[in-house]
Amino acid sequence: MSTSIDSTLPRSELLTMLRTMKLIRRFEERSAEHYGRGNIGGFLHLYIGEEAVAVGVISPLRDDDKIVTHYRDHGHALARGMDTAACMAELFGKSTGVSGGKGGSMHFFDVEKGFMGGHAIVGGQLPLAVGLAFANRYRGEDSLVVCFLGDGAVNEGEFHESMNLASLWNLPVLFLLENNGFGMGTRVERASAQPVIHRLADRHNVRSHREENGQDVFAVREAALDAIEYIRDGNGPYFLEVMTYRFRGHSMADPIEYRQQHEVEPWLELDPIKLLSDRLLANDLTTADEINAIDEDVENEVNEAIQFALESPFPKPDELYSDIYA
Amino acid sequence: MAQLTYRDAIRAGLEEALRSNPEVFIMGEDVGAYGGSYAVTKGFMEEYGEERIIDTPIAESGFVGTGIGAAIAGMSPIVEIMTINFSLLAMDQIVHIAAKARYMSGGQISVPIVIRTVSGGGNMLAATHSQSLEGWYARVPGLKVVTPSNAADALGLLRSAVADPNPVMFVEHSLLYGSRSEVPDEHYTIPFGSARVARSGADVSIIAYLRRVPISLQAAELLEDDGIDAEVIDLRTLLPLDTQTFIDSVHKTNRAVVVEETWEFGGFAGEVIAQINEKAFDSLDGPALRVGGANVPTPYSRPLELLTIPTPEMVADKVRSLF
Numbered sequence: 053m054s055t056s057i058d059s060t061l062p063r064s065e066l067l068t069m070l071r072t073m074k075l076i077r078r079f080e081e082r083s084a085e086h087y088g089r090g091n092i093g094g095f096l097h098l099y100i101g102e103e104a105v106a107v108g109v110i111s112p113l114r115d116d117d118k119i120v121t122h123y124r125d126h127g128h129a130l131a132r133g134m135d136t137a138a139c140m141a142e143l144f145g146k147s148t149g150v151s152g153g154k155g156g157s158m159h160f161f162d163v164e165k166g167f168m169g170g171h172a173i174v175g176g177q178l179p180l181a182v183g184l185a186f187a188n189r190y191r192g193e194d195s196l197v198v199c200f201l202g203d204g205a206v207n208e209g210e211f212h213e214s215m216n217l218a219s220l221w222n223l224p225v226l227f228l229l230e231n232n233g234f235g236m237g238t239r240v241e242r243a244s245a246q247p248v249i250h251r252l253a254d255r256h257n258v259r260s261h262r263e264e265n266g267q268d269v270f271a272v273r274e275a276a277l278d279a280i281e282y283i284r285d286g287n288g289p290y291f292l293e294v295m296t297y298r299f300r301g302h303s304m305a306d307p308i309e310y311r312q313q314h315e316v317e318p319w320l321e322l323d324p325i326k327l328l329s330d331r332l333l334a335n336d337l338t339t340a341d342e343i344n345a346i347d348e349d350v351e352n353e354v355n356e357a358i359q360f361a362l363e364s365p366f367p368k369p370d371e372l373y374s375d376i377y378a
Numbered sequence: 379m380a381q382l383t384y385r386d387a388i389r390a391g392l393e394e395a396l397r398s399n400p401e402v403f404i405m406g407e408d409v410g411a412y413g414g415s416y417a418v419t420k421g422f423m424e425e426y427g428e429e430r431i432i433d434t435p436i437a438e439s440g441f442v443g444t445g446i447g448a449a450i451a452g453m454s455p456i457v458e459i460m461t462i463n464f465s466l467l468a469m470d471q472i473v474h475i476a477a478k479a480r481y482m483s484g485g486q487i488s489v490p491i492v493i494r495t496v497s498g499g500g501n502m503l504a505a506t507h508s509q510s511l512e513g514w515y516a517r518v519p520g521l522k523v524v525t526p527s528n529a530a531d532a533l534g535l536l537r538s539a540v541a542d543p544n545p546v547m548f549v550e551h552s553l554l555y556g557s558r559s560e561v562p563d564e565h566y567t568i569p570f571g572s573a574r575v576a577r578s579g580a581d582v583s584i585i586a587y588l589r590r591v592p593i594s595l596q597a598a599e600l601l602e603d604d605g606i607d608a609e610v611i612d613l614r615t616l617l618p619l620d621t622q623t624f625i626d627s628v629h630k631t632n633r634a635v636v637v638e639e640t641w642e643f644g645g646f647a648g649e650v651i652a653q654i655n656e657k658a659f660d661s662l663d664g665p666a667l668r669v670g671g672a673n674v675p676t677p678y679s680r681p682l683e684l685l686t687i688p689t690p691e692m693v694a695d696k697v698r699s700l701f
Contacts, residue, residue, distance in 0.1 A: 152484025161483035168450065169483060173474045179440050180475055183447015190403070190429070190453065210470070213440025220435065375485035376519050378543035 057270070057335045066337055069111055069269055071346050073103040073325045076127045078354045079136060083126070083143055086358065087304050092143045096157050099127035101267075101299030104324035105230050106131040108272025109198060109294075112280060116193070118166040120181040121200040123158035124230075125170030128200060134162045140357035146364035153367045154375065174235075175208030177201070178227075182214045185223035185289075196224040196283050204235025206249055215256040215291070222288035226279050227258070229291065231266075232298040237310040253291035266296035267322040297322070379562060385555040387529035388418055388494075391536035392456065396426050399454055402540070405432040405445055406458030406494075415460050416496060416555055442468035442493065446476045446545070449491035454540065459495040462511045462549060476545035477520030489545045492536075497525075498551040498589055498639060500687055505675035508683075510588070510639040512549040513646030516616035522546045522570055523616040527591035529559040531614055534568030542570070551589040571618035575627070579609035582633040582697050585624050585650055587613040590637040590688060597637075597693035604698060616646060621653045628658040633700045634666040637693050642670025664700045669693050 057066070080098045087096045099106070106127035110119065113132075121128045129139055134150060142149025143157055151161050158172040168184060171177035181199035188195055205211055206229065218225045229249060233240055241247045253260035259282060265271035272294055279290040297319040301308040332338040382390070395402045404419060404426075410433040413420030423431040434441040438459060445457035459465045465472065472493065479487045499508030516523040522544055526532035532550070539546040576591055577598050586594040591612045598608035609631055611624045628634050634654050636647035647668040654666045672686040 149484070151482055151486075154484050155482040159482040161486050163483070163486040168487075169479065171475065173470055176443075176470050176474055179443020179471055180447040180450065182440065183444040183449070184451050185447075186444055187448045187451030187453050190401075190448070210439050210443070213435075213437035214443070216435060216437065217440050217444060375481045375483075377522075378480060378488035378490075 057331060057337065063337055066332060067342070067346070069107050070325070070328050070332065071350060072107050072111075072131055073269065073328065074346060074350045075136065075353065076103045076106065076130045077325060078350050079130060079140070079357070080126060082354050082358060083140070084304065086143070091362070092157070093145070094156050095123070096143070096304045097124040097302065098300045099124050101319065101323070102230060102232060102296045103127055104267050104269040104272050104328070105294050105296050108269045109228055109276040112273060112277050113198065114195060116166065116195040118168050118184050118195070118197045119200070120168045120177045120184065120197060121170050122174070122177060122202055122205070123170050123172040124202070125158065125160050129160045129162070129167060129170075132162070132165050132167050134160070134165055134167060136353055137357040137360035140361040141364045144361040144364070145366060146361055147367040147371065148360070148364040152371070152375070175201070175205040175210035178205070178210050178214035179217075181225050182218050182223060185218065185225045186221065189221070189223055194224075194284055196226060196280065198226045198228055200228050200230060202235065203229065203231045203233070203240050203249060204243065206252060207243055212256070215253065215258055215289070218289040219256045219258045222286070224283045225289040226276070226283055227289060227291045229293040230296055231293055232296050234298065234302070234310075236302045237306065239310075250291055250293035258289050258291045259287065260291035260293065262293040262295065264295050266294040267324040267327055269324060269328055379560045381558050382529045382561040383555065384526075384529045384532055384550070384557050385416065385418055387533040387561055388536060388550065391533045391540070392419065392422070394537070395454070395456065395540045396422070396430065401453045402456060403430040403432060403453070404456045404458065405434055405441055407434055407436055407460050409433060409458050414458065416552065418555075419458070438464050438467035439471055443471040443475065445491050445493070446471055446489055449489045449545070450479065450487055454490055456492045456494060456540070459493060461507060461552070462495045462497045463507055463509050465495055465511065472515070472521070472545070472547070473518055477518045481520060488543045490543045492539045492546050492548055494548045494550065496552050497549045498553060499676050499683070500553055502678055502680055502683060504678040508676035510671070512547065512588070512616060513638070513640055515547045516619075516646055520545065521617060524548045524570065525587040525614065525616055526550070527554070527588055527612050527614070528557065530561045531568060531574070531612070533561055534566055535570070535614065537567045538570055541567070549588065554589055557592070568614065570615045571620045573614055573620040573623035574612045575609065575623065576612045577608065577610040579607040579631065581607045581631055582635060582700060583609050583611060583624060583627040583631045584635050584637060584693065584697065585611045585613065586637040587616065588639065590639055593688065593690055594637050594693055596690035597697065600690055600694040601697055604701075606697060606701060608697060621657065624650065625654065625657045628654055629661045632661050632663040634662070635693065635696050635700070636666065636668045637688055638668075638670050639687055640671050641673050642668060643673045645670050667696050667700065669696045
């Protein structure tokens with residue numbers, strides 16, 4: 053893995069990327085803790101290990117771009133700059149949450165930020181992304197839509213329908229496949245006849261690329277920038293497959309009996325946060341003290357978020373019937 | 379007043395929408411070059427252009443979801459699903475995204491889409507092309523389900539559908555397109571949740587929607603020979619459901635028969651009867667009854683198919699059993 057640094061980025065931005073990845077990590081570690089305490093219920097799908105993908109892809113986006121994603125959505129939300137406390141409050145089911153406590157972990161929304169939802173039916177978010185991009189093109193806007201999907205989604209019909217439509221109509225969608233090797237507990241090789249997934253894009257005449265170094269935030273960012281430029285130039289959709297790894301189970305309920313520790317350990321060595329901080333240190337772009345300060349700052353932010361979530365009220369019973377219709 | 383067909387009334391409503399708002403577009407299978415499989419959008423592509431009258435691949439989930447996405451972006455899509463049978467392929471998008479995005483986002487999102495589709499049997503199209511599934515969608519909070527039985531209602535309800543900021547399933551019946559009725563010349567709309575007394579009567583309330591309304595009106599005529607004065611209520615929309623109109627009617631007539639085309643078992647008529655039991659039980663002189671379709675996959679062969687769909691005679695017989 054490269055030890056050089058993307059020199060086009062100012063130091064402050066490099067540190068921001070590191071901080072965001074650390075924020076995602078701590079947000080989720082503490083979420084898991086509060087899941088154990090019973091403050092968070094339902095499913096909690098952690099993104100730990102995949103932080104370089106969210107930050108690498110989302111950091112170069114414009115404010116008017118939109119994001120649609122799947123149920124493992126905390127990392128994308130925080131990378132987009134959604135309010136940490138409101139995200140935590142959503143996990144706690146509080147009325148101050150990003151979705152008013154009605155969506156939970158799998159359904160974060162922030163329309164102001166162009167974050168058009170975590171969607172929990174596998175593949176269901178893809179046509180939605182196509183429709184948002186359709187509106188962009190119809191209106192002559194040059195913003196784009198990033199649609200995150202997992203490797204499990206590509207065997208759904210909606211994947212193929214959406215790729216075909218986006219290609220047929222030349223729509224500005226970045227299909228961003230986070231290939232973490234497993235659809236829940238089923239390995240890609242046991243689910244996909246074509247395990248080199250990005251090749252499926254050929255079927256729909258969609259330009260594609262597989263980024264092997266998905267734990268390297270710079271590599272992800274470079275690949276995303278290429279895709280973004282291609283789309284903004286009016287070439288239609290792009291399919292970017294990023295190879296990454298889910299350090300934790302599918303959800304908190306997952307005993308992870310389908311993979312061996314000897315498989316996991318090499319991936320743990322490729323911790324995207326450690327890789328980035330080591331490279332920043334090796335290139336004299338930061339110091340151990342500065343990293344400690346970031347850690348402290350992140351810890352404070354997450355603590356405040358938890359405090360906010362704990363102190364926030366639950367939705368009132370009359371909110372049960374609000375927001376069904378506009 | 380002009381005599382319009384159901385088809386032309388819907389065409390008029392669509393054209394009005396296309397002319398009044400450049401962000402209205404029509405999308406669906408064969409809506410453009412072919413002109414729509416029921417010729418509702420014939421000539422539209424030439425008139426409004428391919429950018430707004432959009433032929434799609436056969437990919438119901440894909441293009442319905444695309445419409446939903448465009449609606450979430452603030453546009454006003456009118457998406458046509460060729461028949462309600464094919465809507466099952468788009469049910470994930472309709473039920474999981476269109477109906478729930480507003481609620482799950484804590485009210486941040488609205489989904490102003492109109493999904494037009496065609497229901498009903500009686501065309502010898504066998505089991506996969508003859509279903510009436512609108513009652514399924516009427517069980518989903520977040521959707522609205524509209525079921526016009528005649529041209530005037532179709533236009534008035536379509537205007538309301540286009541103006542509504544919520545996802546609306548606008549369900550047409552394949553055997554109504556050629557039916558004619560008086561349509562007012564002046565602009566009017568019909569609000570959702572307002573049932574119509576299609577025929578006033580004193581002795582029994584026949585409650586129906588879509589094509590079972592004209593069938594029920596024919597039944598009412600048959601019943602005149604028995605000295606039974608039937609009232610016919612057209613629900614017009616299943617969700618929201620106007621319960622007050624049929625409850626008032628049952629208070630007056632003391633008898634109720636609910637008619638629908640779909641399978642009788644577990645149908646929407648059961649919901650109407652439950653409402654009557656809850657709100658008008660003391661007014662009933664006998665059980666609230668229903669007439670639905672046979673609980674079978676629709677057969678192709680004509681004599682068999684005819685046994686599956688409620689006829690005026692079947693409705694009249696059911697009413698007679700209450701006297």
